[in-house]
Amino acid sequence: MGGFGVGKTTMVGSVSEIRPLTTEETMTQAGIGVDDNYGSASKTATTVAMDFGRISITDELVLYLFGTPGQERFWFLWNGLFEGALGAVVLVDTRRLEVSFDVMGRLEERGVPFVVAVNTFPDAPRYPVAELRTALDLPEEIPILDCDVRRRASSRDVLMTLMRLLHSLAMKGALT
Template sequence: MDYRSSEHAAATDVTPGGVHIPGPRAEDRMPETVTSAVKIVIVGGFGVGKTTMVGSVSEIRPLTTEETMTQAGIGVDDNYGSETKTATTVAMDFGRIRITDELVLYLFGTPGQERFWFLWNGLFEGALGAVVLIDTRRLEVSFDVIGRLEERGVPFVIANNAFPDGPRYPAEELRSALDLDPHVPIIECDARRRASSRDVLLTLMRYLHEMALHRA
């Protein structure tokens, strides 16, 4: 994935032995004014675009844990619609967005393969909510993901990552197919585009705000 690499060239430090060690860019450092942070998790099936979304919207160089896919995944990971995918997340992706001078939003992208779902227990600790990315070519890979969020009581929105060859369905058809409650927001997006990914996060923030008002 290209995360604006020309813009993300790292600064370097030089050790006494003359070895160049990449250092954090100025824009990657946490501002001293920040006093609090919130956490959002991006989930979904294998190959739906979670790493892409974190990379497109993060204001810092995203931390990814992608590894090259091997023959060992054949018959284990469902890569339908992602046949050209050569790497996959094996732990998590991480990004950051500054909301105000005092508040930052941390983004955690989870691996899509079921064999890595044991990592969810730690990733969801303290999370305000989640974005469920779906691919209309493979809606079935989202069923277990949504079920796990509902079991944990984690608020979420559905983001339909509109792949060029994916079928288009009205929101209410998607709601029925995914067996969602009427109040769960559904939004179409392009995870490659920063503005589109930002709109998904804003939809989640508005949804969480509405839930908080109803509880008050």
């Protein structure tokens, strides 16, 4: 999950073992003044439903990946995911941290555990984790890590961090 243009579709595509199902459509004039595309001015397509990918951990354990649309007008689509999600990755762009607050707030309201992955765009400023944690108002138990969503290994590491968080919460009895 994350704001518009933070790399959700790219992340699903880079790590999925199957060819991901994407719902990208060409951006039109209808989005002007409605969608905030700051930092994504060259973006020509956007997710309008969900992206879907899959990773087989073992023969019995499969991780299903859903990339959500970032524009607020499509957030109603997130509701079904909240019902069955064990956890989430919140992708963050340091050029636009403010678009992350509503996403994290919705996850917190629903009790969905999450990790924060800072997508390392080439022109985006870099900050120490402690500064990001303060700026995002996140407690110590929520992992924050850098990620290049174009790289399979980097996206995999983010998902493994989420899996470790979920395992830790399950061992504490904090997952329902």
